Amino acid sequence: MKYLIPAGVFALLVVVLAIGIQRAPSKNVIPSALIGKPAPTWSLPVIASNQSPTPASFDSERLRGRWFVFNVWGTWCPECKVEHPMLLEMARQKKLPLIGLDWKDDDAAARRWLESLGDPYDVVVADRDGRTAIDFGVYGAPETFLIDDRGVVVYKHVGAMNPDVWQREFLARLPTAAPSDGTQGQP
Amino acid sequence: MIPELGHFALILAMLVAIVQSAFGLAGPALQRERWIAAVRPAVTMQFLLQSAALLALMFAFVSNDFSVQYVAQNSNSALPVVYRVAAVWGAHEGSLLLWGWILAAWTLAVALFSRGLPAGFAARTQGVLGLVSVGFVSFTLATSNPFERLLPAAPDGRDLNPLLQDPALASHPPMLYAGYVGFAVAFAFACAAMIEGRLDQTWARWTRPWTTVAWAFLSVGIALGSWWAYYELGWGGYWFWDPVENASFMPWLVGTALIHSLAVTEKRGLFKSWTLLLAILAFSLSLLGTFLVRSGVLVSVHSFAADPTRGIFILVFLVLVIGGALALYAWRAPLLRSTAGFEFSARESFLLFNNILLVVAAAAVFAGTMAPLISDALGLGTLSVGKQYFDPVFLLPTLPLIALASVGIFSRWKRGQLAPHRGAILFTLALAAAITAALMLGVWGGAKFLTPVGFALGFWLIAASFVDPVDRLRRGLRLTPAIVGMTIAHIGLGVFVVSVTAVESYTRERDLALAIGESGRVGDFDYRLDGLRSAEGPNYDALRGTVTVLQAGKPVVTLHPEKRNYWVQGSVMTEADIHMQPARDVFVALGEDLGGGRWSVRAQIRPLINYVWLAAFLMAIGGIVAASDRRYRRSGESV
Structure with a gap:
């Protein structure tokens, strides 16, 4: 009887793995230790912003007091190109400020990218050595975080944003009096 | 043409593997001498075909054949030739191909060195290895074909991930796989013994050197990966309890337990069913590790979702191999009960505790690694497990283990004394x-x-x-x-x-903000930023810093950390510079431009860190030396 125990334990593991595969398509959340915790703070050089003149650097403290979307991307990331039209659509809706973290990238390449594809971001900052991305526990680009007015990470999406996730996981999490009133454009 | 030949060779290799396992398993069962005799040629053939496939892919890389999708995604004409070869195992498809080739190489080694073994037993062992090979090669062919063409061909490749362009990392996967796959030999010996329903001390003597050599490869593989993470990632540590690291560490822990329990089985004829179970577990964890990492189920759930066929294939394969072996175990292990006894303070007791503690440690790592997956599968929400869990939970069994080893070394077999x-x-x-x-x-x-x-x-x-x-x-x-x-x-x-x-x-570490000419203090060292200039490599340009490190006002060393910009992938990499000394490492990496002429400089002083990897190499050398003992090459029944 006791010789059956290993096979039994393995059978349980298989069940768990099988459920894991079943759930795979809907499972876009990599466990993030950050959910419900304060987002890492950062102060990084700015690549592009919709303010003029463009400030040299931008500090995460300046976003305190409002909900915003934090999108990690890079010009080297093919999936980011797929995602880009969705980001432009999110920007067009003007529901939340969109902050971009250009991860391990070349500033000039990033500017060219934004010029040719359009710039959905209110501010894009450069994480040249990937330190900030590590602080956020980023596994790969693109990843998108929803951060609330107290600077707490509310949600994290792995992979390209899509209308469904945007509606169901981001907009639905906003407090009813969503701060969409004119915060766009002046972070 | 060459890639098609490689693809064809791989298909033939799978067919030959089917022949190898059929003859290897059916031959002894039906007592057909000629079937048994066909196994060794099949093994040789399989190795040649797998080699042809691997060489074909290597050729595609070296000749910059960007009409092969895998090459276009992982290489570039500006990439140095060494890394074009290493790029073969730079991603999923080629890694599987390498895995299959290493399995064929181990099987060939078993065929060559098993002349002293009973013919039926050797055939069964190679038959089991053939089954594993069938599963692996068909997985490669069905879901991860590295020879897939790209039409039209790419003008140039996307380049190898710059992180992987490094000597230690180029040699890390082959070493690691040699260890993983080496445990397949112990696994096959265990399965063959269970099929025959006979397990004696001679069996343990045959199995020991194979297990020890595989374990030595795995030790080196893990150490190379850890060393690479230290100087290339620039995080400055040696272990991060990352799921990928854990996946390689669990088979190592169980393999270590197996080495010790095999000693008991050989010397005293005890722990038989336990040894079998460990042999199955070591390889099962290797398989599970390879697949979990390769399928991305633990690291990035996303890539798993991208190709559910891979996930299902993996699961079916795991069920057949591991489930089959465990079912065999449940059926046959009760026949192999050992009878001899021993005193409490005898060597057997110490090795029993060694085994328990090692398996508990492996189980703790397993639980921490799988917890996010399990909690998600059960709908309990997502969670992540880190250093806060692993450090204490791992130390709990391993600290007593070290103490037991120091006393256990003095113990003798059977009686306390x-x-x-x-x-x-x-x-x-x-x-x-x-x-x-x-x-x-x-x-x-x-x-x-x-x-x-x-x-x-x-x-x-x-x-x-x-x-x-x-x-x-x-x-x-x-x-x-x-x-x-x-x-x-x-x-x-x-x-x-x-x-x-x-x-x-x-360890002392600080992030300094330095302008040129300024210095900052870390421990009893001063870091002075002397200059920054641009430099160029074969496929990148770089900003190169000059940092002088002083102790008590005297210069100790001048270091040149770099920030490299790789042209093709457009990614920026931090290349730390480390002054390695017997007593300590002086580490410096360039951070970002803080504006106003100031740069962030990451400075660390780590005492004795190189001995962490040196120790792993010592363990591996010990394993190789022990496995070379003549005793293992004697045939016959003597113990």
Whole structure:
């Protein structure tokens, strides 16, 4: 009887793995230790912003007091190109400020990218050595975080944003009096 | 043309693997001599075909054939040739191909060195290895074909991930896979023994060297990966409890337990069913690790979702191989009960506790690694497990393990007889305590609660390891490779414990903001930023810093950390510069431009960190030396 125990334990593991595969398509959340915790703070050089003149650097403290979307991307990331039209659509809706973290990238390449594809971001900052991305526990680009007015990470999406996730996981999490009133454009 | 030939060779390799397993398993069962005789040629053929496939892919890389999708995604014409070869295993498809080739190579080695084994047993072993090969190659062909064409061909490739363009990392996967796949041999020996329903001490003697060599490869593979993470990722540590690292560490822990339980099975004919179970577990964890990492289920759930067919294939394969072996175990292991007894303080007891503690440690790592997956599958929400869990949970079983090893070395088989060694045990312990006190009072000063514990345990193990060989030499006895190897490996473990203790206790690190000409203090060192200029490599350009490190006003070393911009992938990499010294590493990496002429400079002083990897290499050398013992190459029944 006791010789059956290993096979039994393995059978349980298989069940768990099988459920894991079943759930795979809907499972876009990599466990993030950050959910419900304060987002890492950062102060990084700015690549592009919709303010003029463009400030040299931008500090995460300046976003305190409002909900915003934090999108990690890079010009080297093919999936980011797929995602880009969705980001432009999110920007067009003007529901939340969109902050971009250009991860391990070349500033000039990033500017060219934004010029040719359009710039959905209110501010894009450069994480040249990937330190900030590590602080956020980023596994790969693109990843998108929803951060609330107290600077707490509310949600994290792995992979390209899509209308469904945007509606169901981001907009639905906003407090009813969503701060969409004119915060766009002046972070 | 060449890639098609490679693809074709791989298909043939799978067909030959089917023949190999069919003849290998059916031949002895039906007692067909000629079927058994066909197994060895099939193994040779399979190895040649797998080699042809691997060489074809290598050729595509070296000749910059960007009409092959895998090459276009992972190479570039500006990439140096060495890395074009290493790029073969730079991603999923090629890694699987390499895995399959290594399995074929191990199988060939078994075929060549098994001439002293009973023909039926050897055939069964190769048959089981053939089954594993069928599964692996068909997985490669069905879901991850590296020879897929890209039409139209890409003008140039996307380049190898710059992180992987490094000598240590280029050699890390082959070493690691050689270890993983090596456990397949012990697994196959275990399955063959269960099929025959016979497991004696001779069986354990055959299995031991294979297991030990595989374990040595795995040790080197893990150490190379950890070393790479240290100097290339620039995070400055040696272990991060990352799921990928854990996946390689679990088979290592169980493999270590297996090595020790095999010793008991060989010398005393005990622990038979337990040894079988460990042999199955070591390879199962290797498979699980390879697949979980390769399928991305643990690291990035996303890539798993991208190709559910891969996930289902993996699961079916795991069920067949692991489930099959465990079912065989449940059926056959009860026949193999051992009868001899032993006293509480005999060597058998120490090795039993060794096994329990190692398996508990592996289980703890397993639980932490799988917890996010399990909690998600059960709908309990997502969670992540880190250092806060792993450090204490891993130390709990392993600290007593080290102490037990220091005493256990003195124990004898069957009967206790520890009393005559009480003097040596206490003397080595006192010596270790004295060294610890000297280090902590004289050199480094006090630190954490566990610092003296770690030092004392480590030095104790080193000192205790020397006693038996020295004693044998004094009594004019021969030192066999088995004893020398064991001693080297145990000293390696002691060195590992000491160095990890030093690194964890006495590392000093700071992020400095320096303008050119300024300096900042870390520990008793001053880092001075002397200059920054641009530099160029074969496929990147870089910003190169000059940092002089001073101790008590005198320059110790000038370091040149770089920030590299790889043209094709457009990614920026931090290339830390490290001054490696026997006593400590002086580490510096360039951070970002803080504006106003200031740069962030990451400065770290890590005492004894190189001994962490040196220790792993010592353990591996010990394994190789022990496996070279002539005893293992004798045929026949003598023990």
